[in-house]
Amino acid sequence: xxxxxxxxxxxxxxxxxxxxxxxxxxxxxxxxxxxxxxxxxxxxxxxxxxxxxxxxxxxxxxxxxxxxxxxxxxxxxxxxxxxxxxxxxxxxxxxxxxxxxxxxxxxxxxxxxxxxxxxxxxxxxxxxxxxxxxxxxxxxxxxxxxxxxxxxxxxxxxxxxxxxxxxxxxxxxxxxxxxxxxxxxxxxxxxxxxxxxxxxxxxxxxxxxxxxxxxxxxxxxxxxxxxxxxxxxxxxxxxxxxxxxxxxxxxxxxxxxxxxxxxxxxxxxxxxxxxxxxxxxxxxxxxxxxxxxxxx
Amino acid sequence: xxxxxxxxxxxxxxxxxxxxxxxxxxxxxxxxxxxxxxxxxxxxxxxxxxxxxxxxxxxxxxxxxxxxxxxxxxxxxxxxxxxxxxxxxxxxxxxxxxxxxxxxxxxxxxxxxxxxxxxxxxxxxxxxxxxxxxxxxxxxxxxxxxxxxxxxxxxxxxxxxxxxxxxxxxxxxxxxxxxxxxxxxxxxxxxxxxxxxxxxxxxxxxxxxxxxxxxxxxxxxxxxxxxxxxxxxxxxxxxxxxxxxxxxxxxxxxxxxxxxx
Numbered sequence: 313x314x315x316x317x318x319x320x321x322x323x324x325x326x327x328x329x330x331x332x333x334x335x336x337x338x339x340x341x342x343x344x345x346x347x348x349x350x351x352x353x354x355x356x357x358x359x360x361x362x363x364x365x366x367x368x369x370x371x372x373x374x375x376x377x378x379x380x381x382x383x384x385x386x387x388x389x390x391x392x393x394x395x396x397x398x399x400x401x402x403x404x405x406x407x408x409x410x411x412x413x414x415x416x417x418x419x420x421x422x423x424x425x426x427x428x429x430x431x432x433x434x435x436x437x438x439x440x441x442x443x444x445x446x447x448x449x450x451x452x453x454x455x456x457x458x459x460x461x462x463x464x465x466x467x468x469x470x471x472x473x474x475x476x477x478x479x480x481x482x483x484x485x486x487x488x489x490x491x492x493x494x495x496x497x498x499x500x501x502x503x504x505x506x507x508x509x510x511x512x513x514x515x516x517x518x519x520x521x522x523x524x525x526x527x528x529x530x531x532x533x534x535x536x537x538x539x540x541x542x543x544x545x546x547x548x549x550x551x552x553x554x555x556x557x558x559x560x561x562x563x564x565x566x567x568x569x570x571x572x573x574x575x576x577x578x579x580x581x582x583x584x585x586x587x588x589x590x591x592x593x594x595x596x597x598x599x600x601x602x603x604x605x606x607x608x
Numbered sequence: 609x610x611x612x613x614x615x616x617x618x619x620x621x622x623x624x625x626x627x628x629x630x631x632x633x634x635x636x637x638x639x640x641x642x643x644x645x646x647x648x649x650x651x652x653x654x655x656x657x658x659x660x661x662x663x664x665x666x667x668x669x670x671x672x673x674x675x676x677x678x679x680x681x682x683x684x685x686x687x688x689x690x691x692x693x694x695x696x697x698x699x700x701x702x703x704x705x706x707x708x709x710x711x712x713x714x715x716x717x718x719x720x721x722x723x724x725x726x727x728x729x730x731x732x733x734x735x736x737x738x739x740x741x742x743x744x745x746x747x748x749x750x751x752x753x754x755x756x757x758x759x760x761x762x763x764x765x766x767x768x769x770x771x772x773x774x775x776x777x778x779x780x781x782x783x784x785x786x787x788x789x790x791x792x793x794x795x796x797x798x799x800x801x802x803x804x805x806x807x808x809x810x811x812x813x814x815x816x817x818x819x820x821x822x823x824x825x826x827x828x829x830x831x832x833x834x835x836x837x838x839x840x841x842x843x844x845x846x847x848x849x850x851x852x853x854x855x856x857x858x859x860x861x862x863x864x865x866x867x868x869x
Contacts, residue, residue: 339695339698340694340695340696340697340699341699342695343691343692343694343698344691344692344695344696344707344711345695346688346691346692347688347689347691347692347711347751347755348692348707348711350688350744350747350748350751351714351748351751353744354744354747354748355713355714355722355748357725357729358726358728358729359717359721359722359725360725361725361728361729362721362728365728407624410617410621410624411620411621411624411625413617414617414618426621426625429628429629431856432628432629432632433628433629433631433632435848435849435852435853435856436631436632436635436845436848436849436852437808437809437825437826437845437848438809438811439811439829439830439833440635440844440845440848441631441632442833443646443829443833443841443842443845444630444631444634444635444845446646447634447635447638447646447648447842448630448631448634448648450646450647452647452648453648454648457648457649482627485627485628486628536716540716542718543717543718543720543721545719545720545812546811546812546830550833560718560719563720563724564720564723567724567727568816573724573728576724577724580718580720580721580725581721583718583720583721584717584718584721587717587718591716
């Protein structure tokens with residue numbers, strides 16, 4: 313990035329370089345302006361109104377936040393939202409890490425198949441995918457029919473936290489696998505051979521060589537999955553029951569059913585702050601230190 | 609790695625792959641169910657849910673609504689996002705880094721919080737349930753995807769080609785039209801596709817700003833799922849899966865043919 317910017321500036325004829333450059337930069341801003349304007353109108357303004365209403369309705373003050381943090385049910389839901397997100401992240405990591413590794417190790421044709429499997433979930437509307445999970449998890453569903461066929465007693469999956477985690481993890485798994493893969497494909501596998509030839513056991517070579525090099529991908533994948541999970545709405549709403557309500561459902565309920573913009577807004581602000589604090593904390597972790605100069 | 613370890617790893621991946629793909633496949637048999645139920649396995653065969661999708665005005669109206677919104681959104685988002693990607697590319701890296709992070713925030717803002725805010729704004733400006741309202745919100749959500757796609761192709765684009773064109777007497781516009789644009793067209797095209805899909809698939813904001821006069825397909829699917837067990841939803845899912853598979857297959861084919869040239 314940086315090197316190319318210098319390149320292109322060098323190629324501008326020296327006489328007009330200064331004037332041209334300034335004009336370029338001014339022009340560059342105007343190119344971005346429509347996107348920024350749209351962002352202000354459709355993102356900035358709505359979030360500002362949500363924040364404002366959390367303080368102003370029904371009257372000015374901290375009442376809505378006091379209510380939120382003073383009501384045990386809300387705290388339970390907040391805690392559960394974080395717990396479910398953590399579980400989903402963990403499940404995605406356990407399922408995604410070996411998968412991403414295999415993607416780097418197989419031949420090009422097999423790799424295409426594996427990539428397609430990751431991308432197929434994106435092809436089908438998110439709502440339809442959740443419906444599919446209803447079909448799979450319900451009491452008369454595919455999984456329970458299989459369990460019954462084997463002769464075991466059926467498990468309650470739909471309207472439970474387990475069901476929500478299974479469904480959400482499947483929806484979010486691509487967001488874990490893709491960053492993992494993009495980091496892992498830059499790791500030189502000969503490093504592992506070198507470690508082995510120096511007498512390290514496979515486990516030790518993995519733990520001391522491969523794992524540390526893949527960590528930026530782990531952080532990047534984990535943070536995006538966790539953050540997206542925090543704000544999930546459709547999957548918990550359809551797969552979950554009253555005991556697996558997440559914060560988003562609560563917000564929707566306050567605003568659409570109870571018309572309580574103040575309380576809904578306060579919950580929204582809490583969720584928003586949690587998201588951005590996590591993002592800010594995790595951003596430095598997912599940067600790849602050895603790749604700073606140029607990309608590849 | 610030793611042989612048994614490899615086999616175990618392969619089996620594990622197969623399991624993960626099945627987990628990824630199974631929900632997409634399971635709606636296919638359900639869509640041919642002959643009873644109005646989502647219990648598995650389906651008890652008989654019929655086309656009635658496909659018929660219902662195409663003849664029931666509720667479903668066809670929502671499909672038309674979704675298509676309209678998604679087409680307009682994709683066009684707007686592609687223009688705005690492509691311009692922004694060019695602008696970011698020409699800026700000092702520190703400024704563009706900050707702006708880029710800002711411009712992709714719609715991807716991480718929790719959907720419901722955003723939807724509540726947009727709903728509030730639209731209630732005051734009477735945009736609830738309007739085409740303008742849908743397109744505005746969806747364009748904002750889709751622009752980041754266009755920026756990412758176009759930026760990726762700009763990153764591999766050699767800017768000296770523009771300088772070469774200019775040195776041969778081309779004006780900036782001619783150079784852009786005849787050199788730059790054809791070379792980054794794949795990026796713009798995939799941005800367009802992403803924008804379309806983002807809008808076509810968007811549900812949370814749509815659930816808040818929908819009205820009886822303008823409903824999108826995901827909203828219709830959601831309300832159908834919450835109302836009763838109607839296999840029409842499975843038929844819709846199957847149709848969507850087939851159409852997207854065809855589009856992506858065609859895209860891959862064109863892409864590989866271009867790659868060979």
